[in-house]
Amino acid sequence: MMRLKPLLRYKSSLVGVGILCFLIILSVYTVATLPFEEAARLWRAGELTWLDNPRNALPAWVNFFSPTKLPETLILNTQKPGPDVIKVSVRAGENIKISRVEMNFRYGFDDFPSEINLFFTSTYRTSPPQLTISWTKPDGTQIPLRRMTIAREDRFYISSDTVLSTELNQLMENRLGRKPAYTVPTSTILFGPFDETLLNPESVKVVKGDYRLSVEGLLFEPEADFDVKLVVYGKVYGWAGTDHLRRDIGIALLWGTPIALLFGVSAAVSIALIQMTIGAVSAWFRGGVDTVMQRITEVFLVLPFLPVLIMVSTLYKVNIWVILLIVVFLSSFGPGVKNYRALFLQLRESPYIEAARSYGAGDLRIVVIHLIPRVLPTMIPSVVLSAADFVFLEAALAILGIGDPITPTWGKVIQDAFYFGALFKGHYYWVLIPSALLAATSISFALIGFALDKIFNPRLKEV
Amino acid sequence: MLVAGEGEWMNTSENIVELDDVRVYFPVRRFLSVAGYVRAVDGVSVVINRGETLALVGESGSGKTTLGKSTIGLVKPTSGKVLFDGVNIAELDEKQLKKLRRKAGVIFQDPYSSINPGFTVYRAVEEPLVINRIGDSKERRERVFRALSDVKLNPPEFFASKYPHMLSGGQRQRVAIARAIISNPEFIVADEPVTMLDASIRVEILLLLREIQQKHGLTILYITHDMATAKYFSDRLAVMYAGNIVEVGPTKLVLKDPKHPYTQALIEAVPEPDPRNRLGLRKVVPGEPPNPANPPSGCKFHPRCPQFIKGKCDLQQPNSLKLADGREVSCFLYDRGP
Numbered sequence: 131m132m133r134l135k136p137l138l139r140y141k142s143s144l145v146g147v148g149i150l151c152f153l154i155i156l157s158v159y160t161v162a163t164l165p166f167e168e169a170a171r172l173w174r175a176g177e178l179t180w181l182d183n184p185r186n187a188l189p190a191w192v193n194f195f196s197p198t199k200l201p202e203t204l205i206l207n208t209q210k211p212g213p214d215v216i217k218v219s220v221r222a223g224e225n226i227k228i229s230r231v232e233m234n235f236r237y238g239f240d241d242f243p244s245e246i247n248l249f250f251t252s253t254y255r256t257s258p259p260q261l262t263i264s265w266t267k268p269d270g271t272q273i274p275l276r277r278m279t280i281a282r283e284d285r286f287y288i289s290s291d292t293v294l295s296t297e298l299n300q301l302m303e304n305r306l307g308r309k310p311a312y313t314v315p316t317s318t319i320l321f322g323p324f325d326e327t328l329l330n331p332e333s334v335k336v337v338k339g340d341y342r343l344s345v346e347g348l349l350f351e352p353e354a355d356f357d358v359k360l361v362v363y364g365k366v367y368g369w370a371g372t373d374h375l376r377r378d379i380g381i382a383l384l385w386g387t388p389i390a391l392l393f394g395v396s397a398a399v400s401i402a403l404i405q406m407t408i409g410a411v412s413a414w415f416r417g418g419v420d421t422v423m424q425r426i427t428e429v430f431l432v433l434p435f436l437p438v439l440i441m442v443s444t445l446y447k448v449n450i451w452v453i454l455l456i457v458v459f460l461s462s463f464g465p466g467v468k469n470y471r472a473l474f475l476q477l478r479e480s481p482y483i484e485a486a487r488s489y490g491a492g493d494l495r496i497v498v499i500h501l502i503p504r505v506l507p508t509m510i511p512s513v514v515l516s517a518a519d520f521v522f523l524e525a526a527l528a529i530l531g532i533g534d535p536i537t538p539t540w541g542k543v544i545q546d547a548f549y550f551g552a553l554f555k556g557h558y559y560w561v562l563i564p565s566a567l568l569a570a571t572s573i574s575f576a577l578i579g580f581a582l583d584k585i586f587n588p589r590l591k592e593v
Numbered sequence: 594m595l596v597a598g599e600g601e602w603m604n605t606s607e608n609i610v611e612l613d614d615v616r617v618y619f620p621v622r623r624f625l626s627v628a629g630y631v632r633a634v635d636g637v638s639v640v641i642n643r644g645e646t647l648a649l650v651g652e653s654g655s656g657k658t659t660l661g662k663s664t665i666g667l668v669k670p671t672s673g674k675v676l677f678d679g680v681n682i683a684e685l686d687e688k689q690l691k692k693l694r695r696k697a698g699v700i701f702q703d704p705y706s707s708i709n710p711g712f713t714v715y716r717a718v719e720e721p722l723v724i725n726r727i728g729d730s731k732e733r734r735e736r737v738f739r740a741l742s743d744v745k746l747n748p749p750e751f752f753a754s755k756y757p758h759m760l761s762g763g764q765r766q767r768v769a770i771a772r773a774i775i776s777n778p779e780f781i782v783a784d785e786p787v788t789m790l791d792a793s794i795r796v797e798i799l800l801l802l803r804e805i806q807q808k809h810g811l812t813i814l815y816i817t818h819d820m821a822t823a824k825y826f827s828d829r830l831a832v833m834y835a836g837n838i839v840e841v842g843p844t845k846l847v848l849k850d851p852k853h854p855y856t857q858a859l860i861e862a863v864p865e866p867d868p869r870n871r872l873g874l875r876k877v878v879p880g881e882p883p884n885p886a887n888p889p890s891g892c893k894f895h896p897r898c899p900q901f902i903k904g905k906c907d908l909q910q911p912n913s914l915k916l917a918d919g920r921e922v923s924c925f926l927y928d929r930g931p
């Protein structure tokens with residue numbers, strides 16, 4: 131432990147230790163706050179779970195760096211009434227009830243929302259409620275949106291409804307006396323000004339102010355009722371944005387951290403220990419054992435690593451820990467065996483080994499007390515360095531599609547991003563954030579590894 | 594002058610080590626087959642008396658280290674018998690051998706590599722006690738400190754916490770000596786203990802060894818290629834050549850009147866202590882030492898021997914002859930028998 135103190139003396143390793151500490155804290159936080167089962171379930175849950183999230187939203191912090199504020203998502207729900215959400219019901223006859231819902235909200239962003247949806251739930255026996263939905267702009271202009279009969283679970287995709295879009299475009303044409311060159315999106319008509327600028331999609335500005343969505347419901351049974359949820363989808367979400375399935379990428383990135391660290395470190399440590407053990411056994415027993423071990427190593431050295439992994443993962447459904455096992459197995463007779471063997475062969479001839487034997491030390495004691503501690507200094511830095519390789523390997527395998535379909539990892543996020551054309555569509559954040567995490571991890575391991583090398587193998591410093 | 598059976602007055606309690614026709618051959622492997630044998634020790638019979646210092650002198654490669662190791666079972670003889678304290682080492686199992694080794698200590702030539710560089714002085718000196726489960730930690734502590742002050746590493750507390758790389762060569766060799774004597778052995782193999790040290794501290798270390806020997810009543814096998822230190826340090830002298838001991842006897846007698854031509858050549862090669870003669874030509878033993886994998890026939894020294902008898906020395910191996918004054922020599926010059 132005392133030998134690790136100098137780690138903090140080198141500036142570069144201080145940075146490395148800092149990054150690693152951050153990643154570890156992030157991992158601990160993740161594991162403590164979001165159980166893995168929950169994360170895995172959320173990640174695979176499909177769109178229904180994520181219905182309130184915008185699609186392909188940027189991370190929220192981009193607003194700090196940009197003068198124009200991108201919209202955040204606004205959700206108004208009659209199940210959570212407040213000063214902005216008012217629901218009034220009046221009896222209008224023996225069986226008829228009128229419910230009026232008003233949802234008021236202030237829209238102060240510089241860009242149009244990405245989507246606007248309405249979700250309904252209703253309770254009735256035979257006659258479904260009939261709703262009349264209208265939109266009021268800050269200047270008081272009222273736009274009827276739709277009159278509809280709703281089922282128990284229903285929705286109205288305001289921004290993507292083609293009938294509504296045609297109606298609104300017609301309405302606009304009548305007002306302006308001109309036909310726009312293109313179909314103006316519903317959200318632009320609802321949040322934009324009713325003037326000539328609406329015709330130019332590039333320059334049209336959002337009208338900031340108080341908007342209102344009104345729903346007037348006719349209920350034909352005394353017990354009937356309905357609830358409305360309005361979602362005005364923004365263009366930013368969370369710290370990592372969302373993907374094509376509206377999922378919070380942050381969840382995958384959070385869980386990706388402990389998984390990446392665990393995968394990298396356990397692969398590096400177990401491979402190094404196995405290689406060291408094989409090298410030690412080979413060097414200690416020599417003769418036939420050595421010959422067999424060396425031939426096996428040579429076979430493994432020419433065994434193509436990636437094709438074997440691809441083959442196994444196509445034939446079997448593998449999860450990440452099986453991949454780890456395969457990686458460990460394929461690397462256990464790796465080139466490290468030769469290095470460790472050479473080291474042990476050299477060490478076993480050391481006079482202090484002979485001295486130890488002269489005063490009665492047994493094989494086990496010599497290997498454990500005298501040989502292995504001599505190898506550790508050369509081993510530890512390379513283990514730390516190779517941990518970075520294995521973090522990358524896991525990501526690379528995931529990008530190649532040799533991944534765990536369940537576990538959310540950094541590599542999976544990047545794979546999704548590539549698969550759904552993130553770079554092509556300009557969703558750079560989707561690739562950049564997981565890549566930055568990967569890079570940070572391997573940089574921190576590299577910085578620490580180099581510093582450890584300087585500490586444990588001081589002679590290298592002079593070279 | 595030949596007195597047969599002269600050695601019969603000795604008994605086992607007097608001899609701490611007794612070698613009987615010991616041979617140690619190392620196989621020379623080429624590819625997967627054995628191409629031949631290096632005859633590191635090739636038929637040695639010698640006794641080491643309790644309490645004496647026997648110097649084993651010979652050129653580098655003559656098999657001194659191998660012979661030294663075979664006395665305490667660190668190498669297994671190919672043939673022959675090694676009796677340690679009257680016990681045949683070859684008949685012991687690993688456990689008994691371990692017990693027996695407690696009675697022996699080794700000091701190696703290179704103090705820089707004979708101590709684990711990752712161990713503190715304390716740990717290095719304590720280890721034989723730990724391995725042999727001697728004493729509890731308090732008792733071991735006392736013994737380590739006592740051994741360190743025995744070897745003049747004072748104050749012991751100061752040196753105990755040092756790592757080998759913080760010490761000079763002489764200090765390290767003192768640590769090695771402390772480690773060799775920590776389990777109160779009766780017998781010490783000192784394999785060229787001062788060869789790697791500066792000339793200025795050699796004497797100090799040898800005097801220290803002598804002091805410790807007297808204090809603890811030790812028997813020492815002092816291995817060296819340097820006739821000068823053997824002269825000052827030993828009671829008896831054994832001269833080794835190509836795996837054989839060619840001459841044994843009390844140091845003073847052997848030096849005054851060397852019998853074997855090889856011993857004579859060695860003694861002539863010793864540098865003069867008289868400074869006036871220092872610059873004069875130093876004689877060395879002429880010729881090359883033989884290849885131990887393919888030694889000459891007959892007496893192995895015959896190609897270099899100034900008194901080579903043709904038809905005898907190159908055909909037959911000389912027997913060891915016991916002379917009257919407790920000396921033995923293997924040379925046909927003294928073999929007047931048939």
Ligand SMILES: Nc1ncnc2c1ncn2[C@@H]1O[C@H](COP(=O)(O)OP(=O)(O)O)[C@@H](O)[C@H]1O
Pocket residue numbers: 619620631632633651652653654655656657658659660885
């Ligand atoms: N473990 C070994 N394997 C093979 N050959 C050895 C081994 N140890 C010593 N030898 C050989 O035995 C001969 C004697 O070596 P050694 O006993 O070290 O001589 P010395 O100590 O007199 O220099 C040398 O030729 C050496 O190469």
Ligand SMILES: [Mg+2]
Pocket residue numbers: 657658659784
């Ligand atoms: Mg030697």
